Amino acid sequence: MKKILLAFAALFLMVQASQAQLLPSFKLGVKGALNFSSLKSEGKWLNSDTKTGYQLGVWGRIGAAGFHVQPELYYSQKKAGFEPTEDNESGEATIKSMDLPILLGTKIGLGPIGFRIQAGPVFSFAQDGKVTVKSATDFENYKKSSTGIIGGIGADIRNITIDLRYEHGLNNISNNSNQNQKISMWSIGVGYAIL
Template sequence: MKKFTLIAAFIFGVTHFASAQLIPNFQFGAKAGVNLSSFSFSNNNFDGANRAGYLGGFWARVGGLGFHFQPELYLTGKNVKIEQEVGGVTAVNNVKFTSIDVPLLVGTKVGAFGFGGRFYTGPLISFKINDDQSFGNAVGNAVTLTDVKNQNFAWQLGAGVDIRDLSIDLRYEYGLTKQTYNEGNSKARINLFNLTLAYKIFSM
């Protein structure tokens, strides 16, 4: 919680300073939504089924001259099911991650008078809070994640629609950090889609 508070204070301070000193527009709001996570594996011996998760947190936006910078801070739950056939038996590992995610996005907007569309992209850093792995079939450690890193990096690409104080966003997140599994012999990336509803609390 202390780390979450420090990150939130830093992002709010930087964006508020930029809006007050350099850029004529500043907005701040809250958001919540769902995600669909999956693993992309380095070999074909495993299957990663998509599973739904959640996210919720805050966003800020500073911009002018047709462009904006949008840092965000939210809590994310990511769920993935990993399966492997071993001797005619399907080994299953249900993996749940909880993390604090910080996207740093750059984008542009089309439209006016509170209506329009936005397009943006940028890096994301994820701070793992915890992970939980539960096994449907105990077939050794074949589908165990052996090195779930505390900090992970990804790249986001997405678009959104603004309707007055509400925004609907759809994004794709490509994992840049590789996780190890199968006793360290293979690698996997976490990729996901997320759909969120955001509300603008205030602007200046």
């Protein structure tokens, strides 16, 4: 009789654990990050240096059964140094934008510690459609929005989140079709889950 009761107790606990994983979870938090960006160009008309910028914003995460969706919204300042190969003039571009990544991911771990893998699209909307350029050349002719793909790894330690990501631009951010430019960026961020 003891074995039967223990078997039923074990079965009950397994069912409860599996149902707990299927229930949706929700988190909301704030984040900040340092980014290291450059401009990539097709052809050899532009050499770009990596410059440091930052991100500040909020994130949410809803998930069930080991998978989650994590939309974020943050203000981003991306910088890139450049040196056109056609002449000796160099400069620095600063792109201030509101970025909206929508990440799909999975979390591996137990209790308060877990590791994440995430990827998805990111949509950037330049503030006032302006790009500040420290150069006399015509590099300020940029589009007001762009799309990219972002992916990375992360860790959750209780309410603290840490992320390492790579973002690659999918479309030309310059209105000049002869000067195809795409953002390439690494970022490392720290966040805090409020809920």
